[in-house]
Amino acid sequence: xxxxxxxxxxxxxxVHAVVESGGVQREGNLTFVPDADVGDxxxxxxxxxxxxxxxxxxxxxxEIIANVNLQDGDST
Amino acid sequence: MNMETxxxxxxxxxxxxxxxVVFMEVCGTHTVSAFRTGLRSxxxxxxxxxxxxxxxxxxxxxxxxxxxxAITKKQRTIIATFGDMLRVxxxxxxxxxxxxxxxxxxxxxxxxxxxxxAKETPNTSVVFLGVGFETTTxxxxxxxxxxxxxxxxxxxxxxxxxxxxxAMMTLVSAGDVNLDGFLCPGHVxxxxxxxxxGPVCAKAKIPCVVAGFEALDMARGIEMLAQQVAEHRAEVxxxxxxxxxxxxxxxxxxxxxxxxxKCDTQWRGFGVIPQSGLRISDTYASTDASIAFQNLTVPAxxxxxxxxxxxxLRGACIPPGCPLFGKACTxxxxxxxxMVSSEGACxxxxxxxxx
Numbered sequence: 013x014x015x016x017x018x019x020x021x022x023x024x025x026x027v028h029a030v031v032e033s034g035g036v037q038r039e040g041n042l043t044f045v046p047d048a049d050v051g052d053x054x055x056x057x058x059x060x061x062x063x064x065x066x067x068x069x070x071x072x073x074x075e076i077i078a079n080v081n082l083q084d085g086d087s088t
Numbered sequence: 089m090n091m092e093t094x095x096x097x098x099x100x101x102x103x104x105x106x107x108x109v110v111f112m113e114v115c116g117t118h119t120v121s122a123f124r125t126g127l128r129s130x131x132x133x134x135x136x137x138x139x140x141x142x143x144x145x146x147x148x149x150x151x152x153x154x155x156x157x158a159i160t161k162k163q164r165t166i167i168a169t170f171g172d173m174l175r176v177x178x179x180x181x182x183x184x185x186x187x188x189x190x191x192x193x194x195x196x197x198x199x200x201x202x203x204x205x206a207k208e209t210p211n212t213s214v215v216f217l218g219v220g221f222e223t224t225t226x227x228x229x230x231x232x233x234x235x236x237x238x239x240x241x242x243x244x245x246x247x248x249x250x251x252x253x254x255a256m257m258t259l260v261s262a263g264d265v266n267l268d269g270f271l272c273p274g275h276v277x278x279x280x281x282x283x284x285x286g287p288v289c290a291k292a293k294i295p296c297v298v299a300g301f302e303a304l305d306m307a308r309g310i311e312m313l314a315q316q317v318a319e320h321r322a323e324v325x326x327x328x329x330x331x332x333x334x335x336x337x338x339x340x341x342x343x344x345x346x347x348x349x350k351c352d353t354q355w356r357g358f359g360v361i362p363q364s365g366l367r368i369s370d371t372y373a374s375t376d377a378s379i380a381f382q383n384l385t386v387p388a389x390x391x392x393x394x395x396x397x398x399x400x401l402r403g404a405c406i407p408p409g410c411p412l413f414g415k416a417c418t419x420x421x422x423x424x425x426x427m428v429s430s431e432g433a434c435x436x437x438x439x440x441x442x443x
Binding site for chain 1: 090091115116117142143144145170172197198199200201219220221223224226227273274275276278279300301302330331337339340343429431
């Protein structure tokens with residue numbers, strides 16, 4: 013139940029935003045990350061952004077994911 | 089850092105420690121991730137991962153389900169809930185069964201979906217089942233405040249929100265499970281901050297490491313726990329630094345403390361844990377379903393006598409240790425909540441064939 017996914021802020025109108033994750037766009041509420049802006053990555057849980065990721069955080073996440081994919085590739 | 093290096097480091101550290109170690113992954117999302125990613129099979133035999141009380145659906149007592157089911161009997165009422173709650177057995181029925189019998193029960197992705205329903209159906213009461221830990225409570229708090237601010241008078245929350253550190257403290261105080269460290273929940277900690285584990289770390293004198301949910305995050309978290317054990321340290325550390333800060337999300341904390349008040353609450357498997365629950369504060373009492381819906385006919389709550397969900401949630405028993413596991417209790421015929429929730433330890437053990 014505590015699942016949260018990283019998503020990119022596509023549009024913002026007050027606290028209401030459109031965020032995109034895995035090619036899917038949905039509504040995201042930015043009340044708890046007031047400084048998030050269009051182009052920023054946020055962590056979304058139950059329709060609310062709960063944290064903003066800095067560019068180095070996004071880089072770390074991409075490296076972690078790439079590491080898993082590489083291992084999957086090696087094993088097949 | 090990659091997975092291979094991290095697993096090798098864990099192996100080296102366990103040799104150095106020279107005895108088996110038991111780490112509890114407090115969060116149900118960690119339990120599932122450790123199975124799904126294959127991480128459990130990569131860990132040395134000397135490392136045991138034990139599931140803890142961090143599945144909110146699993147720790148919600150039967151009486152709550154019975155109350156929710158009783159509310160569905162009221163005319164012009166919609167129950168809105170996260171999907172995991174639907175199949176949890178109550179004393180005499182489940183929300184899924186009541187839905188099949190005609191009750192208006194709707195699954196939502198966010199509490200804001202429930203609030204929208206209330207706006208769109210002003211003559212119907214919409215009751216959102218407020219179940220979840222610190223990760224989820226800010227979202228629910230927002231809808232309660234929004235309902236008050238916008239005078240949406242048909243939106244209610246049946247509040248059973250709980251807080252994780254008190255359960256961890258109860259677990260270590262009881263002393264019936266010997267742990268060498270806590271792998272602390274990543275997304276709860278985004279809200280609370282990692283400092284919240286200071287008291288439990290000091291009391292239990294075991295390391296607490298907040299980890300993310302990717303396989304490498306968890307492996308690094310376990311490595312950090314093993315490192316502390318090897319060095320005889322007991323500190324709060326954060327692996328999930330891209331999301332977790334020492335103090336957490338101040339905006340979310342502020343709204344939660346405005347909308348909710350701490351209270352004693354009952355956990356399946358633990359009984360009542362003092363100050364581990366949240367109730368809706370007096371200012372927002374008009375949105376409280378437990379006040380709005382009184383004189384309900386609710387059966388005396390009763391759990392299956394052989395079900396060991398409670399022991400599983402305290403780490404006192406692993407799922408295959410329950411006599412019902414995989415026999416009377418399966419994902420298609422669940423007896424206990426831990427077999428229902430996608431994050432329940434019993435469901436995870438059953439799905440991934442663990443013994």
